[in-house]
Amino acid sequence: MWIVSVINYKGGVGKTTTTANLAAELAWRGQRVLLIDLDPQASLTFSLVTPDEWERDLAASKTIKSWFDAFMNKSTGALTDLVVTPRRAAAVLRGKGKLDLIASHLGLINVDLELATELGGATLKQSKLNYLKVHRRLADGLSQIADDSYDIVLIDCPPNFNVVTKTAIVASDFVLIPAKPDYLSTLGIDYLQRNLNELVESYNEYANLEGTAGVARISPEILGIVFTMVQIYGGQPIAAIRPFIAKTKKLGTHVFDAHIRENKTIFGDAPQIGLPVVLHRYSSGTHNDVVLGLEEFVDQFQARLAHWSPA
Numbered sequence: 001m002w003i004v005s006v007i008n009y010k011g012g013v014g015k016t017t018t019t020a021n022l023a024a025e026l027a028w029r030g031q032r033v034l035l036i037d038l039d040p041q042a043s044l045t046f047s048l049v050t051p052d053e054w055e056r057d058l059a060a061s062k063t064i065k066s067w068f069d070a071f072m073n074k075s076t077g078a079l080t081d082l083v084v085t086p087r088r089a090a091a092v093l094r095g096k097g098k099l100d101l102i103a104s105h106l107g108l109i110n111v112d113l114e115l116a117t118e119l120g121g122a123t124l125k126q127s128k129l130n131y132l133k134v135h136r137r138l139a140d141g142l143s144q145i146a147d148d149s150y151d152i153v154l155i156d157c158p159p160n161f162n163v164v165t166k167t168a169i170v171a172s173d174f175v176l177i178p179a180k181p182d183y184l185s186t187l188g189i190d191y192l193q194r195n196l197n198e199l200v201e202s203y204n205e206y207a208n209l210e211g212t213a214g215v216a217r218i219s220p221e222i223l224g225i226v227f228t229m230v231q232i233y234g235g236q237p238i239a240a241i242r243p244f245i246a247k248t249k250k251l252g253t254h255v256f257d258a259h260i261r262e263n264k265t266i267f268g269d270a271p272q273i274g275l276p277v278v279l280h281r282y283s284s285g286t287h288n289d290v291v292l293g294l295e296e297f298v299d300q301f302q303a304r305l306a307h308w309s310p311a
């Protein structure tokens, strides 16, 4: 079971859209996928379940917020108790693969603050131990999910680099970075990579401390950068954005050749329909082109993962 976090501290770059479509396409291909919505905005959640369903079935005790809360109140709870199977996607998948979800909650925003208060300690050593404990919270929770119950866990992160996002990275084998091909996003990717490296370095330094013998080091790999909302003309990204794609390729991190096309209508309607774009019925050529791009990205995503798979 691979664990992949979808991150970019920049907002509105297509993290949630990428996560939802990647998950749905993998499920369509027969994979068992667990989605975790770690963003208090709950966009992924509301792209798959209706607000009514969420309010009735999930809000009170079946979101990732209740799980973090239970931890802080020292009560036990298993992540698996929170898993739901969104109805509308399941109806389209009809038994192909699995598309499950652990939903989010607007109140998750407070969890970040509460976790941050748990970080201190009376001594330097104690604060380092607390650092490990807090950052391992999601990793420990996920370790209770049987390795053979899902092929992949995809975590949709909020647009920040706060503690909750860090718990996702610590739990992950890989991170996937959706990005827009524009000037500020290109600058941001470099900064994001530095933040990631710093997190891994601090965590591993603390994991090496005496008294933390049981804590494994982490080495989340950047699986790659995928460009989203790409404007196409004549089958190619438009001239205005090509320099940003070229510049990003020079950063040394893998950049997927496939990209996600811009189409405000098709992507904008998807959450209300409750289905990622790859699961829509369609007849137009434009829609077909968008889906082909998504499928090509998923081909390349799977090829990258296969690269790390044990023979």
Ligand SMILES: Nc1ncnc2c1ncn2[C@@H]1O[C@H](COP(=O)(O)OP(=O)(O)OP(=O)(O)O)[C@@H](O)[C@H]1O
Pocket: 010, 011, 012, 013, 014, 015, 016, 017, 018, 039, 041, 043, 157, 158, 159, 228, 229, 230, 260, 261, 262, 263, 264, 265, 267, 268
């Ligand atoms: N390929 C696309 N073409 C056009 N619009 C898109 C595309 N992908 C996403 N969008 C739209 O852009 C907005 C942001 O997308 P999305 O929610 O996926 O980004 P995000 O990075 O998860 O945002 P946040 O940082 O708020 O979590 C949404 O309104 C979505 O419908």
Ligand SMILES: [Mg+2]
Pocket: 015, 016, 017, 039, 043, 044, 156, 157, 158
């Ligand atoms: Mg999002």
